[in-house]
Amino acid sequence: MRRTFALAAAVPFVLAFVPQPDIVTTGNETPVLYDDDEGGNASGDDPAIWVHPERSGRSIVIVTAKEGGLRVYDLDSRELQSLPATPAPRADGVDGRYNNVDIAYGLRVGGRTTDVAVVSDRYNDQLRFFTIDPAGSRAATPLREVTAPEQEFLFSPDRETVDEEQTAYGVAVWQPNSRDTYAVVTREGATTIATARITPKSDGTVAYTDVEHLELPGSFPLPGGRTWVPCEEPGVGPQLEGVAVDQRSDVLYATQEDVGLWRIPLPLGTGEPRLIDKVADFGVHDVYDEETEECVPVDPDQPGLGGPNLVADAEGVDVYYGRGRTGYVIVSSQGDDRFAVYSTMGHNRALGTFRVEGDGVDDVNGSDGLAVTNRVVGDYREGLLVTHDEPETGPDVDPERDATNFSYVDWGQVADALGLKISTHPDNDPRF
Numbered sequence: 045m046r047r048t049f050a051l052a053a054a055v056p057f058v059l060a061f062v063p064q065p066d067i068v069t070t071g072n073e074t075p076v077l078y079d080d081d082e083g084g085n086a087s088g089d090d091p092a093i094w095v096h097p098e099r100s101g102r103s104i105v106i107v108t109a110k111e112g113g114l115r116v117y118d119l120d121s122r123e124l125q126s127l128p129a130t131p132a133p134r135a136d137g138v139d140g141r142y143n144n145v146d147i148a149y150g151l152r153v154g155g156r157t158t159d160v161a162v163v164s165d166r167y168n169d170q171l172r173f174f175t176i177d178p179a180g181s182r183a184a185t186p187l188r189e190v191t192a193p194e195q196e197f198l199f200s201p202d203r204e205t206v207d208e209e210q211t212a213y214g215v216a217v218w219q220p221n222s223r224d225t226y227a228v229v230t231r232e233g234a235t236t237i238a239t240a241r242i243t244p245k246s247d248g249t250v251a252y253t254d255v256e257h258l259e260l261p262g263s264f265p266l267p268g269g270r271t272w273v274p275c276e277e278p279g280v281g282p283q284l285e286g287v288a289v290d291q292r293s294d295v296l297y298a299t300q301e302d303v304g305l306w307r308i309p310l311p312l313g314t315g316e317p318r319l320i321d322k323v324a325d326f327g328v329h330d331v332y333d334e335e336t337e338e339c340v341p342v343d344p345d346q347p348g349l350g351g352p353n354l355v356a357d358a359e360g361v362d363v364y365y366g367r368g369r370t371g372y373v374i375v376s377s378q379g380d381d382r383f384a385v386y387s388t389m390g391h392n393r394a395l396g397t398f399r400v401e402g403d404g405v406d407d408v409n410g411s412d413g414l415a416v417t418n419r420v421v422g423d424y425r426e427g428l429l430v431t432h433d434e435p436e437t438g439p440d441v442d443p444e445r446d447a448t449n450f451s452y453v454d455w456g457q458v459a460d461a462l463g464l465k466i467s468t469h470p471d472n473d474p475r476f
Contacts, residue, residue: 063352065382066396066461071403072452074121076436077109079446084128086112088448090144090214090360090413091430093421094159094176101422102180105430106161106187107450108142108413114163114174118181119422121452125186132168133193136203141166143232144285144413146217147176148225149475153190154248161187162217162227162242169197169211171227171240173250192251198238199231199257210234210280216287217242218310219475220294227252228296228310230284233276235260237284237298239312258312260284260300266327266349274302275330275339286361286413290371290388291474297373301357304350305375305384307392320392321384323358326350353394355379360414363388364427364455365474366467371418376411376431383411383431385462396462400431400453406441408451410434416455418467426466427455 079087086109096102104124105117116125129140148160153175161174172191177183200206214230218239225242236259240252262281263273274282286299289310296308297320304322309315327349330339353375360376371388372395382399386392400408414431421428429452436447459466 066398067401068398068453068457068461069401069403070451070453071405072121073405073433074117074450075123076441076447076449077112084112087446088432088450091415091432091450092145092147092161093415093417093428093430094147095417095419095421096180100420102182103421104181104186106145108145108163110141110143114142114187116186124181127187132165132170133191134195138167140168140172143213144215146215148217148219148242151225151244153244153250160250162215164212164215164229166209166211166213166232169200169206170195171252190249192245192249195251196255198229198240198255199236213283214285214287216289218289219291228287228289230287230298233280233283235262235281235284237312256312260306260317272327275332277332277337286359288362290363292369297361297363299358299361299375301359304354304358320386321353321394322350323354323356324348324350325356353377353384353397359412360432362414362416364416365418365472366465367472372464374414374416376414378410378412381409395464398458398461400451406437408433418472419470420468424454426459427468429453429455429458
């Protein structure tokens, strides 16, 4: 089933004075990944934090490396496992490209209750599934693939269309109750969002069914009766990537890279999506330059209509759970190396921004995916934020190669800087 929503009315946003972001620091980052033949074409993108239910120090961080597959790290950012992006288990399967990852907790797989890493595979337009060894960082092989064979494409009618690569992109897990688990998936180069029911099978594999789609707007009304269409290369729409679900309220938060942050009721189609915040240059009329392959403004002096919190691209997003129904939505403002924080309550009021500087390591730049947990994990007694960093720099990094990695940030620092509340009790996280 496919549903379409349009943005009902223009709400003028005027870009005012942009306050300086608060500063937090980190000295913990993962080994560098290189996106070239020698490095296995590994380009870091999106992390997920798996919290060990009893021994938090054995928690792990799982990250996507696109054509380089997956990496698993412990809480000291040491690599525990490297999994290649193997061909999908289907007759026409090709080597994968793993874009985003999230965790499904408490699935019955092969007669056991286990947690599963859910990964979007762009080159096969499908989901891939990996069980997580309950020993966590003590396991010899923390992840094991259990994807069922011959899964349907999420957005494409056939393999020929898959090869055009407008395929599965961002992913988040939605678990509305103890029986049902869904994946929410965005589409590269388009405004489509899909949900798919995750269905463990009796043979120990994991599949998905019941794929439904929702079309978000690709054009936007402006004051004065004008319409704005974000500039993209020909044939490409203003895509969404980052997605995260507030499991307590069944609300999806989704970043539309050149537009802003959306709040979308789940299941898809049960309520009107709402654009919470807009990127700074929302409404600026650009044109695509074929020679430079860049969008350039028609009028360089035209002011944007967006807010002060996000500079395109709006990228990674996740939810920090507080007491009751309180909490925070954290968004990567990739265009200016900041992170914006919003309340999960009411109209999702913006609470401030911060930047991550390195302490003995490089600063976090150009962040794509991020993940956060309110749980105690090892030495991170007030929660943990993990974020992508690109480009990775430093004395041990080859400046001639495309380098990425991930940084670990003590959530207590973020809370102190922005005056946020810390709530580490396990009962605050509905996933446990």
